[in-house]
Amino acid sequence: MDTHTLTRELFIKNDSKIVMLVADGLGGLPWEAGGKTELEAANTPHLDALAKKGVQGASIPVAHGISPGSGPGHLGLFGYDPIKYLIGRGALEATGIGFELQQGDVAIRCNFCTLDADGNISDRRAGRIPTEESAPLAIKLREVSIPGIEIFVEPVKEHRFVVVLRGAGLGGNVRDTDPQATGVPPLDPVADDEASQKTVDVAKQFLTQAREILKDEERANFHTMRGFAAKPDLPSYEQVYGLKAAAIAVYPMYKGLARLVGMDIVGHAQTLDDQMDVLKQHWNDYDFFFIHFKYTDSTGEDGNFDAKVKRTEEFDAIIPRVLDLNPTVTIVTGDHSTPSFLSNHSWHPVPTLLASGCCRPDGLTSFGEDTCIRGGLGQFEAKHLMTLALANAGRLGKYGA
């Protein structure tokens, strides 16, 4: 059952404010047997104080044992079943560089490659060509012109760039042209359904023109196309929850994910303090605020336990600025765990805390991996968090008579 079937039916509008603080990759692991996790080791007086008033639980991002990327991790927190709603790789890449996809767009991840004299691929990544050389080539590809199609070419990093095709009747189910091997020519794009045939025709024209434009380049004399993806068709926060929602994030990827569910991107914050300023400034304009903190994840991915502890304490320190605004519901969570011990996203459940005037406190006095498994929210799939948020905000009517 899709939770939205219920929320669409039951949502109520009122003056409540919901704040969801997402510390990316919040969950962790002890560095050594018997030790504490990053969150347990961190000095977090404000989160602990909130834990006394609130209720906590362990959130399973997608399913037991599944380590999610940022896309499914955030969709779950936003209440969108991350198995049902897939964000294709092209769409996520475009989103990640801040490109605003429109309905019907098809986004494609492209790799510059090197072809030999026979037209076979000699290097699938054009020798990992540096960005300062590849970006001008991507810009040059903006010369490609196809009647009836608007084309966007955006540099990314090293051998990678993104192409977005905009026009009527473009489907996203097209196979990669990267043969995943050298010594062979690139593949032709092939449609996996009728609706994507026009995309194949357009892609072929693009490739023909690109081959001409790049032919004299020494290294990056062609490119492959991968991860074709239409803009995912997600219902908006307004539609499924009746919420006017704002995202306050620093990195384009998270702004992009929020935009996909219809949130407005507000402010140009560069730090957590900036984010708090933006929150305060827009407090009267929105019902729901998604605030994203990146560095608990990046320090975890770096395998730097101490740095993750420090970043967690930074995150703790801004909690009072949120509470000063007197939100109806305050949520603290993460989109997945990123234990420094693993230097990677993981499947471990994420400590999650919800505080409101009508939550049922669970007697716990601190916030961490050790406490959350004994919390009043139990273990639950992340996709249920938004329904709890709405309920605690008095924004859901009774189901059935």
Added chain:
Amino acid sequence: MDTHTLTRELFIKNDSKIVMLVADGLGGLPWEAGGKTELEAANTPHLDALAKKGVQGASIPVAHGISPGSGPGHLGLFGYDPIKYLIGRGALEATGIGFELQQGDVAIRCNFCTLDADGNISDRRAGRIPTEESAPLAIKLREVSIPGIEIFVEPVKEHRFVVVLRGAGLGGNVRDTDPQATGVPPLDPVADDEASQKTVDVAKQFLTQAREILKDEERANFHTMRGFAAKPDLPSYEQVYGLKAAAIAVYPMYKGLARLVGMDIVGHAQTLDDQMDVLKQHWNDYDFFFIHFKYTDSTGEDGNFDAKVKRTEEFDAIIPRVLDLNPTVTIVTGDHSTPSFLSNHSWHPVPTLLASGCCRPDGLTSFGEDTCIRGGLGQFEAKHLMTLALANAGRLGKYGA
């Protein structure tokens, strides 16, 4: 959503080893109010030591309140949704006596019965004819001959035997011929779908010849056919998890269940110690080992609390032999509860323990019904256990970007 949709997509191969120890019917109940369960009463120093390093939880075999048989109980542990994948009764009976079903086989549970002079059933179980009398009759039924069909007749116990039909185009959806009443004749087999019509024709020929063969028998002068079932079509461990898997079991039923998911049956162990010898001997040949211990279930079914305690201690004693091999992931669980108090399989969640180098310990220091409900794995459906095993073995890639 079928978990296998994700695992098929995400599995990775590496050199890790996963051991799943299944103590059949492990979960129990106190014998009297305020008392301990069998597992809590047992002296289990090795399981308790493993609990300190690992993470535990309460596994729900099928769904809340559902007491499973061995088939669904094990399918759940193996990660196959026991609601989606049904093993028909005929197929389970054949599997239980060690008969190796092939794709397309149809297995039928048969009961010898007694017909009166008018051809009406006077005893549906032929007076529970003893095995030493019934087995020769089953063997005699091997005289039945039907062109184009290979026929196997296997004695089971008392009035029960199994018939397996092998040939092209045999469907398994055929109704029982046992009218569940006396004073009436046996029913004719009836197909529930087009694909099973040929099975009905073959079954009718079998019954005609059997009536002739048995006509002079005093008690067992005919038989009924029940639980027609095709071999269930289960994807293999290799297909869904990329695992080369071995089963080390003593009883034919559990070997059969393991074979249905593509495990190899290794060794000819008769005791737990034998099973440990086989494990060691085949350690380098497989990625995954399923080790089945029967006696926690059989003592539970006997309603013998003390015997179940003793068998649990026997099980505990072999844990060091497993850990000596240094498995990447060690799992201890049961396929369901069999409380001696109930002398039966039950629905109660099963204490389940997982230990690995990257599990998130939960601070618990013993293993039992009382601790598992406070464990880091929470309460979870058994079908998720394999995904957790794979994740802890580093055998699952990231879901989504």
